[in-house]
Amino acid sequence: MFLTRFSLRNPAALFILTLLVAFGGIYAGAQLKMETMPDVSIPILSVISIYPGASPEDVEEQVSVPIEKAVRGLDGVKNVYANSVEGVSVVVLEYAFSKDLDEAKREVEEALANVALPDAVKPPSVSRLSFGSFPVAILTVSMPAEKAHKLAATVNESLVPALRSIPGVAAVEASGLPPKTVLIRLKPDKLKQYGFTASQVVQQLQANNLTFRWARRTWAASIIRSASGTPLPPSTNSRPSTSPFSPTRRRRWRKG
Template identity: 35%
Template sequence: MGLTRFVLKRPVATVMALLCLLVFGISSVFSATLEQMPDTDQPMLIVSASYSGAGPEDVDELVTQPIEDKVSTLEGVKSMSSSSSEGRSMVMLEYDYGTDMDEAYSDLTQSLDGLDRQLPDDVETSVMEMNNNAGSTMMLSISNPAKEDLYDYVDQTVVPLLEQISSVTDVEAMGGSSEYYRIELQSDEMAQYGLTMSDITSAMSSANLSYPSGDAVSGNLEFSVSTSLENDTIEALMQVPITTAGGKLVYL
């Protein structure tokens, strides 16, 4: 009753109050900022390492995996993911919420200091904090129903071109499927030659050669040079040499 009596006695004041609420409400709605990626304090640290001239396979084996083995035991690490590309490795560590990130940063840098002896001499590592507002992300969608090996084309042609842009830090291809060969082993012949699955896997891995050979400069451009030999055709795979338990050489 008190509110009703106040409204009836002071209609002008009531109308002005409602108008003020309406004006300030509309003003606050249109002046509010909207962000796709709000500024949040994510408990995440990134270990970045550069290995000039090395291919993705060498970077993964010689740099990424040793870093993963070293930092996976740190306290507070919730999950870990990594990526290896031409001359570059990136390991992302996600910590539990509530973790003291200053202490986590200190522990991570100390752990990496003891890793220098296990990495190649010319590998340089650095630690960065994750910040959604520190950079921008662009997503490109590519489709061509008539092209069966579209993923391979994007991964081998489009991605390297985008990685050459100086302001781009990382390029990742998703979706699609890559062409592959399936090798079926004959158990009777494996037993005849005294071979195991690991023997054949090791022989196939040894047949693929890839290691950094330095840099080449042409004008204002600097290129990473690597020596590689890949068995990526049926004919090449059939010629992969395998040494049997008796020292005899057979082919895949």
């Protein structure tokens, strides 16, 4: 009743108050920050380990299982998903949204320091999944086809380091460059002398190929789907029979 009587007796004051509220709302809305890809912290950590040449079974028994046992007892861990493929182990930890992921990452790294892994295993990499880590800028550089290798050298030696030195830039990657190739000529007499065949040399080169960056990207794109419990999609990599994602060994641990 008081507000009704006040409004009827003071229409000018009510009009001014309405204008103040309206303009205040418009000003506040204009000041709100908007981002195409806001930095949303997803409570997921991934532990990626590279075990060159190991079968999925060996990766599971010697890498994935020890890591899983070491991290599943950490504070705040809800679920642990372990995926083991040829030469690669990916262990995904799911936390509650209230968990501080910086603290969680330190705890995981401390736990991994006490895990005994085979000597051939590369140091495990612990990373967070965040929408803010997706590319925010894509640059294209071109040059005549006959200068492709010069372009690759310019990008890798000059452009990429310059972009990485910019404050606030987390990572810079170059793609689409001509691959580096090494030509190996075999001497039949030397092969015969040491008791090797050409196929054995090829197998050794393939077994010691440590270029796993494409595998890390494929797994990074599948972390959310894996943590939700849905099956991982088959690899879309164009490599026919050498894809390490077939066969795959999967494990899941749920708290409680």
